[in-house]
Amino acid sequence: MPHFFTEEHEAFRKSVRNWVEKELAPHALEWDRAGIFPREIFKQAGELGFLGIHHDPAYGGSGLDYWYVTAFCEELVRSRNAGVNMALLVQSQMATPIINDIGTDEQKREFLAPALAGEKIAALGVSEPGAGSDVAGIKTTAKRVGDDYVINGSKMWITNGTRADFITLAVRTGSEGFGGVSLLTFPTDVKGFGVSKKLDKVGNLSSDTAILYFEDCKVPVRYLLGEENEGFYHVMVNFQGERLVAALLATATMDLMLQDALQYGNERQAFGKPLNKFQVWRHKFVEHLTSLEAAKRLAYHAVELFDGKENPVKEISMAKLFAGDLAQRVAYDCQQFYGGMGYIEETHVARAWRDVRLLTIGGGTSEVMKEIISKLVGL
DSSP states (O other): TTOOOOHHHHHHHHHHHHHHHIIIIIGHHHHHHTTTTOTTHHOOOOOOOSSTTTOGGGGTOOOOOOOHHHHHHHHGGGGGGGHHHHHHHHIIIIIIIIHHHHHHHIIIIIHHHHHHEEEETTEEEBBTTTTOOOGOOOOEEEETTTTEEEEEEEEEEEOOOTOOOOHHHHHHHESSGGEEEEEEEEETTTTTEEEEEOOOOSSOTOOOOEEEEEEEEEEEEGGSSSSSTHHHHHHHHHHHHHHHHHHHHHHHHHHHHHHHHHHHHHHHHHEEEGGGHHHHHHHHHHHHHHHHHHHHHHHHHHHHHTTTOOOHHHHHHHHHHHHHHHHHHHHHHHHHGGGGEEEEEEEHHHHHHHHHGGGGGGTTTTHHHHHHHHHHHOO
16 A cells, blocks of 8 residues: 555544445345435444544544545545545535534534534535536526525535435525535425435436425525635635545446456366456456556556645546546446446446446546647646
């Protein structure tokens, strides 16, 4: 292991792996077919401290460094169920960090603490039918009326959307553009809120993803996160954590696919010899293992900067771009290597092949990453 991981990190990694392999992996195919997984998994993860790894200990977090989050992401892929992974990481690394960073004590006690304990399910409400990575283009409004905000609009692609107890919600409180965006903690038992539709996705089948609507929903002004009309910056910072998680999931998923494929190639025979003895496959795997090592080092470099409280937008964007695109090629070749066995859902590589497509789409497409990087290097 790289020097970043201490004995304490490795002990934590082992505890994550034990839980994942015992409680999650045996149900991977079952939960994909059901299109959902039990709510109890959030509670288990909370009780084990996996939902608040680097959150404030005053509200149930552990206050640990980001290398523990890295180990968590790397072991979570052993669930062999990308939907479960996505749902848990939205809860722990996307919907709650903003509350942890800028929330009031009251907001943290009402929303953050029960989310870290797994007692409440959280969602992040930024994307809309007409605005994904373009946060400045959101249309959902929150108008101040006395001591309340009245919210109208819709959100789309919301993970945990059908059963979230609250949403970290981006709304427009001011003029058009990035200067009019604010953030609210939004409890989903508010009158006028509902789920328009649960989306049928190509992959990540066990995570519920939904279109949400808001019709004259009233929430108290005390649910405003930070200052009014200053939410855009916090969303942008939050995006970095989301994209870094995507890079780590990509590298860990590739690692697992390649390990599985190499084992399969030792056991599966064709024309009187193991598949791994064919030069075409040996060379292809060497290329992928080399590229994987580069992807992992790039991601670790971004983690090191991020853990140092920097905002390494360029490095994180590069890590996500490189690992996400590489994962498409690795998944394709691993599935091809399995032949017919790679085309049935009982085989993990078949599910991984469809699930990794999200890694070049979610949290900002590869094309968006290229635009970000091009600006940062002066192109």
